[in-house]
Amino acid sequence: MHPFRLFRSSTPKSNGDIDLKWKSKMLTGDKSQPPHAPGSYLKMSMARSNLRATGWEEADFHKPIITIGAPWTNANPCNNRVRALADILVEEVEKAGGKAFVAGTPLPLTIHDFQRVGARVPLLANVSPHGPYHMSDLDRWGGIPVLMKTLLLQGLLHGDCLTVTGTTLAENLHSVPSIEELAPSSPPSSPPASRPASTPSSPPTQAVLFPFASPLAPPGRHISILTGSLAPDSAVLKLSGKEVPYFQGPAICYNSEQAAFEGIMTGQVHAGHVLIIRYEGPKGSPGMPEQLSPGAALVGAGLGKDVALVTDGRFSGASHGIMVGHVSPEAADGGPLALVEDGDTVVIDIQRRKLNLKLSSSVLSARHAKWCLPPTVAASFDGRRGALQKYTRLVQSAHVGAVTH
Numbered sequence: 001m002h003p004f005r006l007f008r009s010s011t012p013k014s015n016g017d018i019d020l021k022w023k024s025k026m027l028t029g030d031k032s033q034p035p036h037a038p039g040s041y042l043k044m045s046m047a048r049s050n051l052r053a054t055g056w057e058e059a060d061f062h063k064p065i066i067t068i069g070a071p072w073t074n075a076n077p078c079n080n081r082v083r084a085l086a087d088i089l090v091e092e093v094e095k096a097g098g099k100a101f102v103a104g105t106p107l108p109l110t111i112h113d114f115q116r117v118g119a120r121v122p123l124l125a126n127v128s129p130h131g132p133y134h135m136s137d138l139d140r141w142g143g144i145p146v147l148m149k150t151l152l153l154q155g156l157l158h159g160d161c162l163t164v165t166g167t168t169l170a171e172n173l174h175s176v177p178s179i180e181e182l183a184p185s186s187p188p189s190s191p192p193a194s195r196p197a198s199t200p201s202s203p204p205t206q207a208v209l210f211p212f213a214s215p216l217a218p219p220g221r222h223i224s225i226l227t228g229s230l231a232p233d234s235a236v237l238k239l240s241g242k243e244v245p246y247f248q249g250p251a252i253c254y255n256s257e258q259a260a261f262e263g264i265m266t267g268q269v270h271a272g273h274v275l276i277i278r279y280e281g282p283k284g285s286p287g288m289p290e291q292l293s294p295g296a297a298l299v300g301a302g303l304g305k306d307v308a309l310v311t312d313g314r315f316s317g318a319s320h321g322i323m324v325g326h327v328s329p330e331a332a333d334g335g336p337l338a339l340v341e342d343g344d345t346v347v348i349d350i351q352r353r354k355l356n357l358k359l360s361s362s363v364l365s366a367r368h369a370k371w372c373l374p375p376t377v378a379a380s381f382d383g384r385r386g387a388l389q390k391y392t393r394l395v396q397s398a399h400v401g402a403v404t405h
Contacts, residue, residue, distance in 0.1 A: 028041075028044055028047065028048055028051075028061040028065070029041035029042070029043060029044030029045070029047070029048065029061075048061060056099070060099045063097060063098050063099040064097070064098045064099070065098065065099050065100075065101055066093045066098050066099070066100050066101065067100075067101045067102075067103050068086050068089050068090065068093070068100055068101065068102050068103065069103055070082055070083050070085075070086035070102050070103070083162075086102050090102060111225055111234050111236075111326075111399060111400075112225055112234070114223070114225060115224060115225035115353070118219065118222070118223050118224070119219050119220060120156060120219055121151070121156060121219055122212065122215035122216070122217060122218050122219050123210075123215055123216045123217035123218075123221060123222045123240075124147060124150065124179065124209055124210050124211075124212065124215050124216060125138060125147065125208065125209055125210075125216070126207055126208055126209070126210065126216050127208065128318075129240065129317070129318050129319065129320035130240035130242075130320060131216070133207070133208045137208045138208055138209070140208075141182055141206050141208050141209060142176065142177060142182070145172075145173060145176045146176060146177060146178065146179055146182070146209065147179070147209065148169070148173055148176075149173045149176045149177065149178045149179075150178045150179045150180070150209075150211075150212055152169065152170065152173055153178055153212075154212055157169060159173075179209045179210065179211050179212065180211050180212070180213075182206060182209065217239075217242075217243075220350075221239050221242065221243065222238065222239055222240060223236065223237065223238055223239075224236075224237045224239070224350065224353055225237070225353065226324065226348070226353050226354060226355040227353070227354065227355070228347075228349075228354040228355040228356040228357075229336060229355075229356045229357050229359075229361075229364070230310070230327065230336050230337060230340070230346065230355045230356055230357045231327045231328060231336075231337075231355045232328075232329065232335070232336065233328035233329060233397060233399035234326065234328050234399050235310075235324050235325065235326055235327040235328065235355050236314075236324070236325050236326040237322075237323070237324050237348070237350065237353075237355075238315060238319065238323040238324075238325070239322065239323075239350070240320060240321075242305065242322065244305075244322060244350060245349075245350050245351045246347075246348070246349055246350060246351070247274070247308050247322060247347075247348040247350070248345060248346070248347045248348070249272045249273055249274045249307075249308065249345070249346060250272070250273060250274065250342070250343050250344065250345060250346075251273070251274050251276050251340050251341070251342060251343065251344045251345070251346050252268065252269055252273045252274070252275055252276065252342055253276040253278065253340055253341065253342055254275075254276065254277050254278070255278060255279050255374050255376065255377060256277070256279060256280065256376070257277055257280055257289065257291055257293060257294060257313065260275060260277045260291075260294045261293045261294050261297055263275075264294060264297040264298060264301060264303075265297060269298070269301075269303065269307060270303075270307075271303060271306035271307060272306060272307070273307050273308075274307070274308045274310055274346040274348075275294065275298070275307055275308065275309045275310065276310050276311070276337065276340050276346075277291055277294060277309065277310070277311040277312075277313060278311065278312055278330075278331035278337045278338060278340075279312070279330075279331045279332055279338075279373075279374070279377045280311055280312055280313030281312035281313060281327075281328075281330025281331065281332055281333075281397075281398060282330065282395040282396070282397070282398055282402035283330060283332045283333060283392055283395055284312065284330055284331055284332030284377065285313065286384070286388060286391055286392050286395065287391070288312075288313055288314050288398060288402055289313055289314070290313065290314050290315055290316040290319070291309065291311050291313045291314070291315055291319070291323075291325070292315070292316050292318060292319060294309060295309055295315060295319040295320065295321055295323060296318075296319075296320075298321050299320050299321055303321075304320055304321040304322075305321070305322070307321070307322070308321075308322040308323075308324065308346075308348055309321060309322065309323050309324065310324045310325075310327060310337070310346065310348075310355070311324070311325050311327060312325075312326070312327040312328070312330035312331050312332075312335070312337055312398070313325060314326060314398075322348070324348065324355060326398040326399075327355070327398075328397045328398050328399035329397055329399075330397065330398065332373070332377065333397070334368060334371055336357060336364060338371055339357075339364055339367040339368060339371060340357060341367075344357060344358070344359060345357070345358035346358070391404065
């Protein structure tokens, strides 16, 4: 279709066509409306300011504006071609007297895509919280570009992706060494303070980055997506390289992060437990806070490898241990996590990527029929006003990103 046809509508006028400029006024403002009317030229001043910041001029606001959707994601091998096609359309639209507005349209992305991609990527960096080294150590050995070069050579990054430098990713990394080109890695047993100083006659060795062929941990031993009777939609497992193919234990349940922290500090949580922290999801908390304090308390108590933490909240990059977060549906929505009782057996089958509760469906159904929000959680819901109340009503499951649209 010739871009000129974009300015026409199937709705007939006396001349057989209709100018679509009135649609553009929804974006730039309508001078025919009173200043304080919705969509007036005054009300849309900020919208025009944003467009001016991208190079638009006053004359552009009086042209028919055509939005061109251009999918743009590094997960799409054809991303540069799609954008190139959009640029051709921009040129043709503006030749025809319009003004083109290129919008990056989202491509379908689910939480399971992260499992698909992550299943190919091993753990290469021996850095905190799971390792003894830090970002400053990584920087001494070339930093993130060295990791990117290694992933690029393994076909895990799109080298033709255009970057803000004006050149492609591959061009940016052309002179950067890969991990394999650095000095050989040592076993990750010595902390940074005990590393021998390098001498001119002895090239330095490093244990910060591990080669792709012999990684710190193979794929599947860091971030995985789980499903099962305790997480019908999904949950996110963080192992940080630990070799824990299977974990089973009795549940010990807390209805808030603070209660769980106090339980750990007073010795209620023991080795072998599965620590359940619920009502910390997007709706329950609200806002899905990270469970950093309980996770740190477990590690501090020497239980990091012996207790699994399962929550509908989230964990941060600093968390360390056997962590399962983002359990969906969340407890505040009556998800299975809300139905777990102390002593119930929870199974984390990491090889099969399953998170299950060893209870029959009939028992779960009976518990669900009697379930209601705990009094403290219900009081929190009742006390929410304004933005928090609105957020609680609108927020969706962590399974789809805890979005509010």
